[in-house]
Amino acid sequence: MMRLPVGLQSLVIQFAAVLLTAPLSPLLHILFSYQAALWQLALAQGTIAALLSMLWRQPAWWPPLHFGFLPAVLLARQMSLPAWVYLAAFLLLVLFYWSTFRTRVPLYLSDRKAWQGLIPLLPETQSFRFIDLGSGLGGVPFYLEPRFPQGRLYGTEIAPAPWFISRLRAGLKRSRVTFMRRDYATLDLADFDVVFAFLSPAAMPGLWQQAQTQMRSGSLFISLSFDVNARQPDQVVKLAEGARHTLYAWRM
Numbered sequence: 001m002m003r004l005p006v007g008l009q010s011l012v013i014q015f016a017a018v019l020l021t022a023p024l025s026p027l028l029h030i031l032f033s034y035q036a037a038l039w040q041l042a043l044a045q046g047t048i049a050a051l052l053s054m055l056w057r058q059p060a061w062w063p064p065l066h067f068g069f070l071p072a073v074l075l076a077r078q079m080s081l082p083a084w085v086y087l088a089a090f091l092l093l094v095l096f097y098w099s100t101f102r103t104r105v106p107l108y109l110s111d112r113k114a115w116q117g118l119i120p121l122l123p124e125t126q127s128f129r130f131i132d133l134g135s136g137l138g139g140v141p142f143y144l145e146p147r148f149p150q151g152r153l154y155g156t157e158i159a160p161a162p163w164f165i166s167r168l169r170a171g172l173k174r175s176r177v178t179f180m181r182r183d184y185a186t187l188d189l190a191d192f193d194v195v196f197a198f199l200s201p202a203a204m205p206g207l208w209q210q211a212q213t214q215m216r217s218g219s220l221f222i223s224l225s226f227d228v229n230a231r232q233p234d235q236v237v238k239l240a241e242g243a244r245h246t247l248y249a250w251r252m
């Protein structure tokens with residue numbers, strides 16, 4: 001099967017489902033003199049789209065999204081919201097999710113349990129440089145800062161809104177954490193002793209390649225939730241049930 005990015009696959013699926021649903025209304029009319037309502041056609045389109053999504057083996061959360069998409073559009077139309085509401089919602093989403101379409105890494109936040117799990121992995125006394133690749137709202141470095149006063153902590157974030165919020169939080173907390181608005185792919189990971197990432201399975205092969213090429217020998221690469229196939233981790237820390245709570249660490 002063709003390997004399109006999942007966003008493009010979804011566009012193809014939605015259009016294909018519209019095309020497949022289009023003859024349904026005249027067919028029902030001719031065969032049974034039945035006039036299908038718009039919401040019924042939207043549900044039929046959603047069902048076809050969900051089936052196509054399963055056939056294309058998209059991740060498990062896509063079929064329900066496909067099923068609900070057109071019905072949700074119809075519902076929103078019925079609410080007769082002013083056009084600027086859609087524009088504002090779109091802009092807000094762009095500012096938070098930015099290039100998720102390309103990176104396939106959405107914003108979702110790790111929690112305290114994961115942050116606590118990082119503590120024993122970090123150097124107790126000697127100074128070190130730590131970076132969170134894709135730092136979101138800055139939760140990870142903010143949590144570590146008071147616990148590792150000898151550490152120099154960084155975050156890099158590609159999406160403008162989370163980056164701006166983390167800068168704002170740093171200002172309000174008088175924090176020394178440095179937040180950059182940069183794609184981590186443009187950084188040199190040799191500048192850091194500990195590189196932490198909580199990204200997505202799609203990002204891991206490229207990031208592992210970058211880490212292997214750039215990170216200094218003896219430095220530490222930690223991934224929350226997402227393993228890499230290329231090398232067994234040196235340490236696996238299971239913090240709680242569920243994949244979101246496993247830390248994988250590699251000594252480079």
Ligand SMILES: C[S@@+](CC[C@H](N)C(=O)[O-])C[C@H]1O[C@@H](n2cnc3c(N)ncnc32)[C@H](O)[C@@H]1O
Nearest residue numbers: 103105107108109110134135136157158183184
């Ligand atoms: C799953 S969130 C993790 C947020 C934060 N590290 C945490 O643990 O709460 C991943 C973040 O990485 C950002 N991101 C994705 N690709 C990136 C890239 N190439 N460079 C910098 N940030 C990126 C996304 O915008 C998103 O905010």
